Amino acid sequence: MFGGVIEAAEMADMIPMRIEEVASATGGAWDAVPDAGGTLIRAVTVDSRTCGDGALFVAVQGQRDDGHRYVGDALQRGAVACMVSRTWYDGQAPANRTRCLAVERPVAALGRLASHYRQHVIPADVVVIAVTGSNGKTTTKDLIHHVLSAGRRGSVAPASFNNHLGVPLTLLGVGEDDEYVVVEIGANAPGEIAHLSAIARPDIAVITSIGHAHVAGLGSIADIARQKASILRFVGSGGAERDGRPRQGRFAVIPSDSAELLAEVPEDYDRASGSGSESPAGSRCHTQTPAGSRCHTQTPAGSRCHKQTPAGSRGHARVCCTVGSSATDDVRVTVLETDDGGTSFVLDDLVSARLRFPGAHFAHAAAFAYAVALRMGLSADDVVERLRTFGPSNHRMSVTRRFGFTLIDDCYNANPTSMIAALAALVAARGRRRILVMGDMLELGPRSEEFHAEIGDAVWRRGIDVLVTVGEHAKAAAEAARRSGLTRVRSFRALRAAANHVRQIAAKDDVILVKGSRAVQLERLVTAVLDSGASASRPLELGDDGDDRLRWSAAGAAVENGSVHPFTEAV
Numbered sequence: 001m002f003g004g005v006i007e008a009a010e011m012a013d014m015i016p017m018r019i020e021e022v023a024s025a026t027g028g029a030w031d032a033v034p035d036a037g038g039t040l041i042r043a044v045t046v047d048s049r050t051c052g053d054g055a056l057f058v059a060v061q062g063q064r065d066d067g068h069r070y071v072g073d074a075l076q077r078g079a080v081a082c083m084v085s086r087t088w089y090d091g092q093a094p095a096n097r098t099r100c101l102a103v104e105r106p107v108a109a110l111g112r113l114a115s116h117y118r119q120h121v122i123p124a125d126v127v128v129i130a131v132t133g134s135n136g137k138t139t140t141k142d143l144i145h146h147v148l149s150a151g152r153r154g155s156v157a158p159a160s161f162n163n164h165l166g167v168p169l170t171l172l173g174v175g176e177d178d179e180y181v182v183v184e185i186g187a188n189a190p191g192e193i194a195h196l197s198a199i200a201r202p203d204i205a206v207i208t209s210i211g212h213a214h215v216a217g218l219g220s221i222a223d224i225a226r227q228k229a230s231i232l233r234f235v236g237s238g239g240a241e242r243d244g245r246p247r248q249g250r251f252a253v254i255p256s257d258s259a260e261l262l263a264e265v266p267e268d269y270d271r272a273s274g275s276g277s278e279s280p281a282g283s284r285c286h287t288q289t290p291a292g293s294r295c296h297t298q299t300p301a302g303s304r305c306h307k308q309t310p311a312g313s314r315g316h317a318r319v320c321c322t323v324g325s326s327a328t329d330d331v332r333v334t335v336l337e338t339d340d341g342g343t344s345f346v347l348d349d350l351v352s353a354r355l356r357f358p359g360a361h362f363a364h365a366a367a368f369a370y371a372v373a374l375r376m377g378l379s380a381d382d383v384v385e386r387l388r389t390f391g392p393s394n395h396r397m398s399v400t401r402r403f404g405f406t407l408i409d410d411c412y413n414a415n416p417t418s419m420i421a422a423l424a425a426l427v428a429a430r431g432r433r434r435i436l437v438m439g440d441m442l443e444l445g446p447r448s449e450e451f452h453a454e455i456g457d458a459v460w461r462r463g464i465d466v467l468v469t470v471g472e473h474a475k476a477a478a479e480a481a482r483r484s485g486l487t488r489v490r491s492f493r494a495l496r497a498a499a500n501h502v503r504q505i506a507a508k509d510d511v512i513l514v515k516g517s518r519a520v521q522l523e524r525l526v527t528a529v530l531d532s533g534a535s536a537s538r539p540l541e542l543g544d545d546g547d548d549r550l551r552w553s554a555a556g557a558a559v560e561n562g563s564v565h566p567f568t569e570a571v
Contacts, residue, residue, distance in 0.1 A: 012155060012173030015121050016040040019081060022056065025116035026109040028083060028101040039080055044172040046165060051077040058083045058110050075099060083109060107164055114168030115199045127180040129372060130200045132193055132231050133208030134224060135418040136365050139396055140208050141184045143369040147386040148376060154180040162186035167196045187227060194230040204251045204375065205235045206368050210258040211417025212451060222260045229264030236318055253371045256324035265320055272321040272330040323367045333367045335360040340399055340406050340429040340511060353384045357397045359425040395523055402530055404508035406431060410515045411522035414441045416451045422515050423462055431511030433465040437502055439516020440471035449476045456480025470498045471520055499528040
């Protein structure tokens with residue numbers, strides 16, 4: 001069964017499409033159309049294990065497996081059709097091509113199908129919200145969905161479905177009763193964000209940050225800003241009016257701390273305007289949503305967060321809202337306190353809020369969700385209450401207290417910008433000692449050693465007590481920290497050895513932060529440390545008895561115990 005290209009997720013019921021419409025949208029061909037006019041596609045998947053009645057299985061050639069091997073399995077599980085490559089199709093006997101739609105490239109055809117579905121099937125009043133950025137995409141995406149889901153029905157990209165497969169599958173999961181969908185868009189090469197944005201054509205776009213992520217593929221900060229800002233070209237372009245009503249949205253939310261990004265905002269955007277904290281109306285990012293929209297909830301007049309469309313705006317012009325800590329920002333964020341128990345902050349100088357996990361950078365993620373929610377008609381009180389109940393995804397600032405110490409698991413991914421933000425959260429935590437377990441930060445190109453060394457210097461400057469590194473690249477951070485004067489530094493190539501060391505040095509009231517790139521698999525270290533029992537002297541086991549050293553190929557794949565695990569997630 002094929003689940004190697006993208007993390008398996010349950011199929012979402014889509015708005016049914018006739019099989020001949022799918023063929024037309026993808027440019028595919030059949031030997032004979034199966035039950036023409038009567039067969040409906042009710043879900044699309046790339047994993048045969050999730051196939052059920054009415055599914056279209058898309059056979060994708062992955063780096064570790066080939067979906068064409070599972071065409072038969074998909075059909076047995078209830079798929080009504082399979083989309084396959086023309087090359088595979090032509091090499092099969094007629095009996096094996098039953099209910100197979102042949103296309104030149106299944107991944108490209110999946111994108112064309114999602115684009116058609118977005119523009120011609122998804123109702124005009126369903127709001128498509130797309131989130132991109134160097135850091136914080138998944139948390140911001142999940143926050144937006146969590147806030148909006150109070151009283152509204154919508155869908156959200158599972159996990160980090162943010163690439164050429166995840167974005168189309170998210171859109172194709174929009175159901176008949178959904179009022180919104182939150183899409184995550186990532187990239188590790190130039191042009192990918194523009195390509196995926198052209199498929200999603202968001203009504204509302206959020207850019208979370210501009211930082212040093214995938215520098216090897218995307219280039220300088222200015223280049224990264226240009227790539228991320230390409231999403232802004234597609235805001236509000238989600239198809240023609242239907243029933244006399246334009247699509248809702250035409251709204252973007254961006255951070256104000258990147259001059260490179262601000263310079264890339266298209267000229268046809270109006271700046272959200274108002275009098276800020278001097279106005280009892282509060283947020284300057286709120287404009288009324290169109291009457292008749294399924295997402296429209298009129299904010300009561302006089303509410304601290306209600307603000308009409310700015311006077312002098314250009315009718316249907318797109319609006320750009322900035323988020324930051326300055327008084328000139330459209331949504332101002334003021335962090336009051338952050339520790340291992342959570343983060344307290346104020347929005348617009350008026351709205352007090354709290355998250356249950358540490359990190360000042362998460363207050364900014366909450367501000368993005370706040371701006372989107374106000375745009376969608378929610379009240380500030382509703383937003384604050386939902387923020388209070390939000391829990392982070394796995395391996396994103398998850399706090400566990402065990403054996404007397406506190407462990408902050410933030411090992412889902414890492415780049416220089418997110419590592420510095422996580423360090424700030426560690427510094428703010430209350431503890432006897434602050435320990436950083438740092439894995440390699442990957443895909444940083446020729447400046448990798450420089451970036452790792454900068455983190456090592458920051459560890460010393462910010463008063464971290466102990467540094468433990470895992471991997472060849474992270475050794476540069478350890479060496480820089482030693483040169484700066486930090487004495488408690490250890491470097492390991494092996495996860496097992498690093499985990500044993502962490503468990504042995506962890507003491508009562510210590511706070512341990514674990515962070516590294518996804519491919520380093522530091523979650524295995526986290527599991528070993530937390531499940532090791534009370535005895536600090538007992539060696540830890542991390543699965544098999546083989547050598548668990550991580551070696552890196554030129555392609556950025558982790559070679560572990562002889563098996564290659566490619567790291568291809570877009571950021």
